[in-house]
Amino acid sequence: MRQNISVEDALESILSQVRPIAESEAVPLNQAYQRVLAQDLASKVYHPDADDSAVDGYAVRGEETITASVSTPVRLEVVGEAPAGRPFSGEVRPGQAVAIYTGAPVPKGANAVVRVEDTVRDGTGVWLLKPANAADIRHRGDDLRLGEVYLHRGAWLNAARVALAAAMGYPSLPVVRRPRVGILSTGDEVVEPGQPLPYGGVYNSNSYALVGQVQDAGGEPVVLGKVPDSLEVLKRGLAGVGQLDLLLTSGGVSMGKYDLVRRLLESEGNIHFWRVKLQPGGPVLFADYRGLPVLGLPGNPVSSMVVFHLFGRPLLFKLLGRTDPPYAGVQAAAATAFGANPSKRVYRRGVLRWTPQGFTVESTGNQSSGVLRSMVEGNALVVLEAGASAKVGDSVTVIPLGFTI
Template structure:
């Protein structure tokens, strides 16, 4: 059976439908526990509550002195307030006494506030007046006191399930008091590039050949998504080579391929799934990347990306990545600095640069212009049947 006469699967699905259909084929992931230092790029499987409050005590936000705000009212450079020094407080070594009227202590950023004090005068506004006194040249500020639990309180749920663990979020998880984190098991994605013309970078390039840039770029994008990549290398354009590569897969949750899914005579990945496997859809109403295909092989979900480099990476960015991570495509609303043409029956993702808060057409929009994805900062989204004139507001996907 050929692709041309196989009407038993959907064709020309929308981008949203493609995302939903791929996500529906992916397995539910079990929870596993990792050390907080090994959590980068993982996804929280359960919400995290604070085990402690932060700050754990009322503390100073500045280096200076801790005092009573009432004792510095009206202080100025010409009429400074005179305060008696009675001690100091530093992080880890708090002052044990109490600050009374006319008194103060030296205090350092992050140090606990002493009893009796309610304000901070920064070191820049102080003049030493002998070894045991200071002159304060402006009123001390209660705003420079960090209240206990001002960031979060013990027992408060701070991080919801489903969060991708970035560096700041890992720092927050550690500050919450968690040494180990519940995370979703990594999706195991087998990656296969195809095509007789595709060779390994570093080899001599013959006329008509291309280096395997898709495999390198897609592997990096999978790692960015927190997936475990199972590299299958490259398979030639023959049904036997493709089937042997697919049958060698063990333990994968998804097979991701590039090439072999368009309209050509030698697009054997498409025909292999149509004839011997299963096809969930073929072709998406988008440009670039229309020939994308979703199917299955002996129970293994297979997503076939186009072989053109830009098409492959754009489809991954707007369809595959959201399905793998469970996070929607992040868009901004910006003003168009140039016009962007629309297509009557496809959503267009045109490469663009952001200049002065506006998006401008990158210019070269061919699917083989891989350099454009490196140099362009965004994809401008033009809906099916729409168009964008200079000055219009438009949805923009950051690259």
């Protein structure tokens, strides 16, 4: 068992132990949002499928409009109209125009469009006050070409990608099966919200934070409840978790007498590492228990959320085969000072803001790992290497947490 390793070594260890899920399923478009695409998708159509108008106006022969101006307007006879969905079936001949609307195919014979705001209608004719513009015609396949791949395996299906799949002609999409992630809390002191809180007790916030974090990463959370500080009860709880791809435990992984998760995995599992040189969340553990990957999170609420973001989120991305990064850093100017830890990399909670001069970040205040409010008031983690602090105005690396900035 490796101990006191770096964040990078811990992440490498985790990712080397898991393999992407092979199973996939087809879901309707309206259920594909926030799923992961299981195969490349090629367009089934051209879009647009014909040269069409990008504006409302008149389809004309462009060479007949070159001299058009407010002082010398050009008059053409309007011989029909082309709304979107009802193309004009005839041909635009010399001296003629067809009223055309955005998205309608350009009639045969026309090669340019003059915008409606640059015209004056006159009975059966129209006066053109500007030359027509060929650039207001969108050519066949400008957006999508039949047979070309525009969405790739591993893509996170956000609103734009689902819309693109629909435009490509797909009524349903192949997606990777969601990883089933068990969430198990431990500790005699942990009480479910709504129950009377005994002296020294604490409400179970970790499970519900993890439910949201697992869903945000693309997983299917399975809340397994709480087990007390009893090795036998913990064994029975783990024996009944069912078919899972990952187990998250909350608490029980530090160095105390009642840190039973660590003790059980030491005796009956295979611990890949225990303790990482970071703050908050140092006593994190990663193991296998009867073939099931187990990420043991600290019991303090902030530590649990930070550790999941750094390690659990990338683990789920690996299971899903996601090709986007699980998180990324930006540079920001420190608007408040941030203190150092002499021997560990620290992740301070901060408030990231955009200004005309660039990003700034300020501390949320109390950085205790028990102050859950800091994860609500903050929207980012300020990363400081061991022994490094930051003064006001210093440039620091910041990991946005995906919350509204």
